[in-house]
Amino acid sequence: MTESAQRRLARRIAGEVALSDDPGATLRKWRTDFDVSQTVLADELGVSSSVVSDYESGRRENPGIAVVQRFVDGLLAIDAERGGAHIRQYARVVSAGFESDIVLDLREYSQAIPLERFYEAAGATELVPGGADHVNGHTVINSIEAITRLSSEEFYRLYGESTDRALVFTEVTRGESPLVALRVLTPTPNAVVLHGIDPENVWEHAPALAKRDGFSLAASTKPVDELLADLRMLP
Template sequence: MSQGERTQLAERIAGEIAYSERSGETIRKWRTDFEVTQTELADRLDVSPSVVSDYESGRRDNPGIAVVRRTVEALLDIDEARGGRHIRQHARVISAGYDRDSVLDLREFSAAVPIERYFDAIDATELAAGTQETVVGHTVIDSIAAIRRLSSEEFYRLYGQSSNRALVFTNVSRGESPLVAMRVVNPTPNAVVLHGIEGEDVWEHAVDLARVDGFALSTTTIDLSAVLDAGDDQF
C-alpha cells in the first residue's frame, strides 16, 4: 500500500469518527473491523485498556482530534505489522469509489482462476453450473447495506462491471434480492456466491434463474474472513 493510499484511508476513518454522534461506537466498529483487541490498541497508545473501553462506551467525553489521530494510526500500524490485510481490502474498495460498509472487498486475482477452484477455496457448494469457466477476481457485497447505501448509479456500476468476476453476497436470508438484481443487470457475472446459508435454504427460483442467465451459483457457510482472504495466497 502506498503512503498516499494509507493517508487517504486514515483520513476516511478519522473523519467518520470525528463526525459521528457516537464517536466511541465508531472507534469500536473500526477496531473490531481491524480485528484489534482493546488491550492491543491500549498498548500501542500507551494507555490502560480501561481508557479505550471508556471511550468506546461513552463513559469518557468524545475524544479530541489528537486522540482520534493516534487511534487511527495505531490501528493502521498494528495491521501493517500483521501484513496489512485489512488495509489492502479497504484501499481496494476506496480506490474503486465505494463505501466498505456496502462493498467488503474488491479483489483482482493475478490470473484467471477456474470457477471450480475458486469455489473450493471458499468451501462453496455449487448449485448450478455456469457457461463460463473462470473468474479474474471477486467482489464481496453486503446485500442489505448495498440496497440501503448505494445510489442507483453505484448499484448498477458495481454489478454491471463484474461480468468476469465472482459476486459474493453476504447478509442474505434466501438470496432472493441478489438473484432478482442479476435479472436487471447486464452483463451478468460469471459466478454468484450466497454466503452464510446452506443450499437447502436458497430461494426456490434461484437455481433456475442462474441457469437462464448462465452464471454459476453456489453457497458457502465458511467464516467471512476466509472469503475475504481468498486470493491472497491461493491465486
C-alpha cells in the same frame, strides 16, 4: 495508495466513530476489521491494553477527537508495517468509486482460481453449476446497500477489472433482489454467492435464473469476517 487516499480512510473511520451511538463498539469493530489485537494496538499507542479495553467497553467516557485520532493513526501504522493489506483493500474500493459500506472487498487475483477453491475459501455450497470453472477476482457486496443506492451503471462497476469473477452478496434473506438485479447485467459473472442464508432457504426461482443466465450459484453462512479474511488469502 496515495497519502490523500490514506487520509480519506482515516477521516472515514474517525467520522464513523464520532457519529456512532456506541463509539466504543465502533472502535472495536474497526480494530477487529484490521485484525489487530488490543495488546498490539496498546503497544503502538504506548498505553496498557486495559485502556483500549476500557474505551471499547464504554467503561471510560466517550473518546474525544484526540483519542480517536491516535486510535486511527495507530491502526493505519500497524497495517502499513504489516504490508498495508487492509489499506490497499480500501483503496481498491475507493478507486472503483464505491463507499466501503457498499463494497466490503474488491480484488483481482494474480492468477485464475478454480471455482472449487474459491467456494472452499468462501465456505459456500454450490446450488447450480455455471459455464465457467474459474474466477479471476471477487467483489463482496452489501446487497441491501447496493440495490438501494447504486445505479445500473454503478452496479456494473462491481465487476472491477474482470467480469470473470465471483460476486458475493451479503445481508441476503432469500436472494430475490440480487438475482433480479443481475438479469440486467451483460455479461454475467462466473459465480454468485448468496451470503447469510442456508441453501434450503434460497428463493425457489434463484437456481432457474442462474441456470438461464449461465453462472454458478452458491450459498454460504460463513461469518462475514472469516469469509473476508479467507478470501483475502487467495493469490
